[in-house]
Amino acid sequence: MAYTIQQIADAIAARAFGNTALTVERVTEPAEASAGDLALLTNPKFAGGLAQGKARAAMVWPGADWQALGLEAAIESPRGRFGMSGLSALMDPGQHFGKGIHPSAVIDPSAVIGAGVTIGALSVVGPRAKIDDGCTIGPHCVIGADVTLGKGGYLREMVSIGARATVGERVFMQPGVRIASDGFSFVTPEKSGVEEARESLGDQGDIKSQAWARIHSLGSVTIGDDVEIGANTCIDCGTIRDTVIGNGVKLDNLVHIAHNVVIGDNTLLAGQCGIAGSTVIGKNVVMGGQCGVTDNTTVGDNVIAGGATKMMSKVPAGRVMLGSPAVKMETHLEMYKGLRRLPRLISDVAKLQKSISKRGSND
Amino acid sequence: MAYTIQQIADAIAARAFGNTALTVERVTEPAEASAGDLALLTNPKFAGGLAQGKARAAMVWPGADWQALGLEAAIESPRGRFGMSGLSALMDPGQHFGKGIHPSAVIDPSAVIGAGVTIGALSVVGPRAKIDDGCTIGPHCVIGADVTLGKGGYLREMVSIGARATVGERVFMQPGVRIASDGFSFVTPEKSGVEEARESLGDQGDIKSQAWARIHSLGSVTIGDDVEIGANTCIDCGTIRDTVIGNGVKLDNLVHIAHNVVIGDNTLLAGQCGIAGSTVIGKNVVMGGQCGVTDNTTVGDNVIAGGATKMMSKVPAGRVMLGSPAVKMETHLEMYKGLRRLPRLISDVAKLQKSISKRGSND
């Protein structure tokens, strides 16, 4: 779909310059732009690429001299990457899932479907599920019994939501998301080796082989508004009450959220993070990829954890954490510097020992 | 569904007190209980919550004075969380997948379907597959050719099982489970950089670019009885013989089990664990989340590994392991304590050096 430079600028509340009636259809990198594209040039270091492409218009960094860059038109965004948010939403060509309810979808007669809802081919909607107005459900989704999906939700293909989950408004789920799988909760008739080892810090005592008894999940999952959930990410049901995902939470691909976990508003977990059972994560937390948090602990508001940080105990609010086991960033850097110096330290100590023992023998 | 306190106590072999004819429909946390709920109060520290809720009955810790707690009826379970197993099984409202074979399911005429089997909407059952009595297969499952699924199995939505897998009785698979994907096994025509590096511990020699040739999986997967497999967990086929999952094994979400792996009975792997190819895991092993085990090694019976433990070589039976690379828990704690003291140690050694050199110059 084509837009004029002026239309785009208006849509994202930015300023437009030059021939603002020029139309563009796609956003591209400067070097790959054809004449009908809007080059994305929010960082001066890529300005050289313009010459390789054919762009007549670009979205430029604040204060850029668009005429000197040889452009006919330009859009200036106060904060480059933030401008990309509105621009990309406008120019997104979408998934083409169509409109309305596909005839091959299997919808329980007791389900309640709102106005303007799209349900893709071969999707299944269970008994008493409520799909609110303006939702788009891609092909091959399964919406379980008694699920509530809030207004304006968007589910890509192959999403599944188990019974009794409650999902807020404008929630976006990527392909293969699993909501409301059963919690992983097992118990042994007698004290288990793990319990022994935790109590004694290492000794399991005399372990007997025991089978595990399953604890069923009686809770489900509650998800707030404006949440995004990545491909093949799994969120388990709570044991008694629901597992809770706050408003504005963003979960990347292949993330694991165990039973009873609570995640605060606007927290962001990158790919392959895992949060173990009954742990509470605060608001505005950011974790890099492959982080882990142990069970039954808390991570405070505004905590930032670098990639592959493994939080084995409570993390106070506002901390920046690194390492496995996780420590404060400063401590980690100091420990790591020490570790790098360790081979030299060992040889220094050996020299000291020699020097002392020599001196001793000289006494 | 409603049960009397007496019915629940009988079902889980517990003792009931007070007005045991009282009926309850749900299990809740004490503070959130309404009058028709059974409060779960197996730990005295949550007793204060009772006052905030409206529960008339509770499942209480052994020896609790239920009358002093203001309850009309109580169930006492000898071991709190173990009692939850029976209680939660009884009170589980379930997925409401319906009964019988959904007309939209695509079932090969050569498949053999037992008595009392449920097959959900749009599921596919391949040629010669055998689904034994009492199995429930959710919507959107794919059961491959020549698969055997034992009695009383329960597959949530969107489970796939590849050709020739053999699954025991009472196996529970969560949404998105992948059984019998092909093993990840590739070989280069000449010695590869990895082989060179393993032999020389670091030097790859003069590496040539080589394409990888695929080794097809001729084996499949064999799964024992009473196994539970978590959401989006993947178990690959064996190369020649089957990959084997023992009886009573519990795998959490997003676990990766590679080709030829053997997992012993009653072993439990938490979320996002990964077991590399041809490794043998013993019985009654417990691994926390995000553990990894290298290929072609063994982990003995009763081993316990804390979260994010990476086992790079053989682990003897009964060990409690931590860290990356994994060491015995005691060794890990000692090494870690040393690491925390390292910055001070470095300054201590510097002082010693200064003191020695000063003394030397004073000599």
Added chain:
Amino acid sequence: MAYTIQQIADAIAARAFGNTALTVERVTEPAEASAGDLALLTNPKFAGGLAQGKARAAMVWPGADWQALGLEAAIESPRGRFGMSGLSALMDPGQHFGKGIHPSAVIDPSAVIGAGVTIGALSVVGPRAKIDDGCTIGPHCVIGADVTLGKGGYLREMVSIGARATVGERVFMQPGVRIASDGFSFVTPEKSGVEEARESLGDQGDIKSQAWARIHSLGSVTIGDDVEIGANTCIDCGTIRDTVIGNGVKLDNLVHIAHNVVIGDNTLLAGQCGIAGSTVIGKNVVMGGQCGVTDNTTVGDNVIAGGATKMMSKVPAGRVMLGSPAVKMETHLEMYKGLRRLPRLISDVAKLQKSISKRGSND
């Protein structure tokens, strides 16, 4: 399907000995072979197993005395495991997905389907998608709008490919693969805590709670020829241009490839690896399981990383890496050796201090 020993030898360009007219139907381990099986005996250490089984023929290691082993016929392969590639391809019994387009598949009339294409039960093919000659698409796949799938592709069940992805020839996707999920890219209106912490190495300053704005993915995914992608692995779309997977790349199960990543030809990533956004991985790289690479960095050609290696910054070509954070293998081994000696070092330094202070007081 049965083959004579001679047919197998011809198919894999190996030499055959003895009664080469003997037919076999399956490949098995020596100890489990029945009379109609070909025992796999490419390593002399398993020769003892032959006596336990009933094999009359085997694929043997180079130079093996097949007659002394009691065999009637043998195939000798110059490089054992490489021979397995051809042998396993020949003997693979396959998934039995059938031939042609299943009547339950939902195919958009504008899709272009090549010659000899198989499309399984209940699969969905979107508008303008092009499926080239000889592709096999299993049951329950979703091929999005404007996707191109090259000749001879093989998709197992439950694979999804989002709009506008371009897939090369002979690409093999395991169950649950997610191609072209949206990138995980969010931006705050003002500078975020993460940006502050990166700049100051630890201090987040005065953090305000901010909601995240979504950057839509305008790019898609481009995949080369001869690629294999493991079960439940996810590859996100690029932001402006496509995420790129080179020719001959092999990705194992549960791998996470973020937006804008570029992976060079013939690179192999084992299970649960994760590559963060905009990172470029070279050619012929090999990573063990659970490796991670941070965002916006590069990993050079021929790099080898052991299991659970976390690459937090640029890795030069040809390096062998270990550890978290990753360092050169030699450095890692030296650091780790030091760490193991650390408790003793601490006691050595304490002794030195005592000896010095004692001597000092004796002065």
